[in-house]
Amino acid sequence: MGFYDVLARVVALVGAGAVKWRSLQGGAQSPAVGDAPQIPAGRPQGRIPTLKMPTARGWAPGQLPTAAPGLKVNAFASGLKHPRWMLVLPNGDVTVAEALQSGGKPQTLFDHAMVATMRRAAAFGESPNRITLLRDADRDGVAEERHVLLENQRQPFGMALLGDTFYVGNTDGVMAFAYAEGDTSISAPARRLTTFKPDGHWTRSLLPSPDGRRLYVGVGSLTNIAEGGLEVEEGRACIYELDLETNHCRVFASGLRNPVGMAWEPVTRRLWTVVNERDGLGDETPPDYLTAVTEGGFYGWPFCYWGQTVDDRVPQDAAKVATALTPDYALGGHTASLGLCWMPAGTLPGFDVDGMVIGQHGSWNRSTLSGYRVVFVPFADGRPAGPVRDILWGFLAPDESVSYGRPVGVVIGLDAHSLLVADDVGDVIWRVTGAGSNP
Template identity: 70%
Template sequence: MDLLARATAVVGGVMVALRKSSAPRTAAFGSAPEIPAARDQGALMTLKMPVAHGWRDGRLPVAAPGLAVNAFVRDLDHPRWVEVLPNGDVLVAEALQEPSSAPEGIIDRARHATMRRAGAIGRSANRITLCRDPNGDGVAEDCRPFLENQRQPFGMALVGDTFYVGNTDGIVAFDYQPDGITGAGQRIVDFKPGGHWTRSLLASPDGRRLYCGVGSQSNIGEDGMEAEEGRAAIWEVDLATGAARIFAGGLRNPVGLAWEPGSGSLWTVVNERDGLGDETPPDYLTSVRDGGFYGWPYSYWGGTVDDRVPQDPALVAQAIAPDYALGGHTASLGLCWMPAGTLPGFPEGMVIGQHGSWNRSTLSGYKLIFVPFADGRPSGPARDILTGFLSEDEKLAYGRPVGVTIGPGGRSLLMADDVGNVVWRVTGA
């Protein structure tokens, strides 16, 4: 399997070299991005994935000037999401994409082999770990299993005395127990598993509703739209009645969710489609309207039609353009609102964990970034918070950022790194 992955890398390297010469030099970033015209890559999409390496010999991510970074907890098993509870306990969801079936054909086997080398597919730990820092030194001294035997757990939310988990096949409610949960819990919503498998959760400020991001099964609906029913959407659950509905659709893979406190609006980061070029279309950060439709799979960035897809002109006419482009294929997953004063020198805005690209000739993402806000909207260029997750030659990934949240005490960030198997803590220097 490793030989197959190496062979795939050679073939992929040829495609990368051919496409790199014509790749755009400017990233599609910001409120008015320059998005290059689509260039259909066909069956041989650009494939460039660094080998999972991890952090060795004292290497750390590179913090922006004025900031410092340390490992809050190490030796996890693909940490993906972090939830800080009101009592200061830190919960970490450990999960990994699992093969949906035995690979069929040489291309499918090669893809699986490459993903394994990149640390992107394999056995999932399927647990949530509890980490405590009783002496407040920024390093967790007490870590223990909190909830086990889940199905690719991701999002978490504590509302009153009920703890909710976003598994790939649905949302499960448990009676909260501070030192660890046992029992099967109660399934309150079912989702189709697999595909884009993550299920982020966010409670409404009043605790009456729960929002969940559910990604598409496929890239552009190539398995048929029946397979996509209930997917590529953000769901809303009424916790009193159990009623669930699609809040907004046409979002290929909405992952992180956050509230902008001034306007009270819901925001998300979305991973856009592959196979059209290094910067086409960009992933994005956007506010989410109740009942809104954001284009997938028929169009992107509003009404730009994807002519690989059988069209629905009425839906394209409704498509809402996103608020802020985050660069092509950055795999922006993590999202949290950061109040001014959390980190020195940073105003209020959104923090975004960019897991990193594979479908482009020059890798993108692989960093933790900040988008400043003013009057409830993005207000300037993005700034780096953490970098250094890639080797200079782009062959090795020391880590890959995923979920991010405000740390206990409100003066730090915690970020899950699922290749480095670390939760990093960012503070003022």
């Protein structure tokens, strides 16, 4: 065991012990979930907050996640390298962004421990930096063809296809490539549409507007709570709107610490996103959340959370706090809710109302782990309307010591009766269908 592995374990034990002591003093915390969550008062954890993440093991031969009653799951594709995000093309091909967090030399004791912890969990290392195309030509639910569509990208994540242009959200900007239906590789030179600052929260999700004239781009913060000052956070923690005709890019909404998945809700035609909130205030404080995104809206980061609850660790701006909007639906503390897609009623058996599917990557910084599952939030009249339901779980060992997988991106299959889930620890794309479906 190397020095940094030992350091990670020591820091994790210290942080976990502190949280255990607080829980003994204040009682167990219930999950902060729903449209009116009970959020415990924030208790800053000091310089060394909890570090707890299971060791990445992967799936044993024949081992599968657990699907909800009436559903079944199979490997659509396996043997990938850190698959994070997916796009289903009009002909049924599935493109998969394979990328991994990487960065410069750690600066502090906690940085060293965090990097060592992330490496043990297969969440930090050399990035594949490619997009793979999967083809299930015989429509049997398993991709029999695999092609490198694009390589030598810079941590690719979001993807979109509009007409004959394939867009990629690299960590340093949005790129555009000429594409023709059926292509299995792209060799045309890229056009750079935007430039973003890399590092920190590196994912750049993409979502086209319903009319195909704009792209929405999620860009996360550099740090947890702007520890390096607000200047280095300029242009971050927001969702951008990119006009594809004029190439004009503007901030659509801000104060969103790390907005990743985005989706359109078809009744109100509003944009929704899932956001990863700040660390270091406790197991359930504040919760990650699902929210509609208001044009010009400010959602609090870094000054406050869940509306106007002030974070005393941050130098304050009372005028900004006064404008902070309250999110729509809490998803629990540190669930790392990343994937998001709209699922119409009847897509999967037993899920007979419309709603949002969320891929919860799972926590690394709380005393009892959260997330590590794919969930469904039912909607009615354009808003969340009921408790969270599980679709897929079993990614985490019962004793929380190892993870077999971690779900990230989610997308509805071309057949409209399947759900694809990217698993970046298992290196698998899972396919969820009805138990009686064929295939």
